[in-house]
Structures are given as C-alpha cells and as structure tokens.
Amino acid sequence: MTWKEWELHLMEGLSPLSLEERAKIAEYYQEMYGDKLEAGISEEEILKEFGDPKACAQKILLENGEEITPTQEVKKVEPSPTQPQVEKQNTPQVKKPQAVKETVIKIEPKKEERSIVSRVFSIIGFIVLTLLSVFAVLVLGAFALTFACVALSGCVYSIAAFAYGLDVEGTLANFGAGLALIGVGILLSLLFAWLTKIVGLGCKKQLTSFFERRIKA
C-alpha cells in the first residue's frame, strides 16, 4: 500500500464526518507523514506505524462519539517498537510565532440516515394527503361555481320576470335570494383560491425538500 492509498482508505473510513473535519484530519496525517519522512523513516515503515487506515478512522470516530456498528470493531493500533526517538539536537527548532492564527475544531454531528421503510411511508403519506387536499379544494371550487351559476340565473330570471310584469313579490324575493347566493359564491371562491394557494405551496415545499434529500443522499 502506498501513502496515497492509505490516505484514501482513511478518508473512506471517515465518511460519516463533515468534509471540513475530514480535511483537518487529512492535514494532520499529511503533517505526521512529512515529519516522519524528514526523520528518515521509510514510507513503508511510516504506514506500518500508522497502522490499518480503517482502524485509525474507527478510532477517531469512536473518540468523536460516533456510533460504530458491532461488525466494525476497532483494531488496536500497536505502536511499532522501531519508532525512533527524537533526539534533542535533531529536533527541528520550533519557530517563534509570526502571525498567530487561531483555529477552532468543530465536529458536525452525524445526520441520522432514514430507513427505506420510513421513506416509503413518507412518500405514500405525501401522495395520499396531496390527493385528499386537491379533492377537497376541487369540491369546494365546484360548490362555489354552482352557487355563482344558480345565483346568476336566479337574478337574470328575476329581472326578466320583473320586466314582463309577472309575480312582482315573488321575483323580488327571488332577486334578493340570488344576490345572497352571489355573496356566498364569492366568499366560497375566495376560500377556494386561498386553499388552492396553501395546498400548492405545501406540495411545492414537500417536493423541494424531498428532492433536496435525494440529492444529498
């Protein structure tokens, strides 16, 4: 295994962590690798000292409080007995700080993976609710339209009957009832428009979040 392969395996093992955190761990191991190389240790020996990359990843995850499945047991990384001691005279002198750059290490919690069953149920629930909502809104719309038509025809009939001098009292009552029905029709239409908007927005939000989840997954 080469250093690049080792690093790749480590990153694969750290996949539950955020990209930012993984980048920091990669930098840490790159620094370690560079320092060991400078100390005269061969690539093969360094990788032997680092141990199994997957085990290293699991150890870091375990320390970070990540859950590990029982099949992924952490292998103990035994330090190599050949690990060289840094002699004081060979130790690179630590430079005095020129520009202090504070860094804060932040771990993003692992997002819980949703099971396939819960996803299927949420999709079915979403479809059923959408169909019910659309049906309810359409029924309301039909009522509104019916009220408006009946009221309009009643008014037209009343005006015609009044013009021909038919039952004056009856036509006036008819006209009044027609106006009242027009009012109810307008109110129902407004309610219909408002509910259509609510349902439409709800569907849009659900679909957007569903596709975002799919993209992230």
Place this chain on the structure above:
Amino acid sequence: MDAQLKKGLLEVCVLAAIREEESYGYKIISDLTPYIEISESTLYPILRRLESGGMLTARTEAYNGRLRKYFRITQLGTAKINEFVEAMEQFKVISDFITRGGGV
C-alpha cells in the same frame, strides 16, 4: 492500564509536552512515547478535545514547503496540569495506604 484512566492521563501528558514551548504533532508523540503509549490516531482526538476545551490554541505555519500545526498551552491548560498534580498527591497517600495493605 484502565482505558478511562489512560485517557485522562494522556490529556495531561499532551499538555505537559507543550508546557515549556509550543510543539507539533510528531514531536508531541516522540516526547511522550518513552513514558506512555500514544499513537497518531489517539493524539488527534485529544488535541481536538483540548482545543475545544480552551486548554490549548493552534496555529498553522509553513515549514519546509508544507504546513505544520503548532500547539500552545493556555492558562486553562496550565491550571489543568496543576489540578492533576494536586490530585496525584492525594492519590499517593491512598496508594501508600493500599500498598501497606490497609494498616495504619
């Protein structure tokens, strides 16, 4: 050694390794290895914990064409060492008592 005891001990050891002057990962491991077993994958979470706990600060500096992260102890970190030393003195009394077999 008990895992929890070693975990706490390693934190103080890392702080002690940077007490006199700031240091970096490889040097910390090299300085500690003669006294206590510590690997790269053990050191990383300890450094992260100590940094998030405000016991050390980190800065990155270019070294030989690559980056190296230097760690420096804070007042909180020094206080942690002092706290540990005090606790150890108490442990010593208990340890002597246990060694004597509980006799006065």
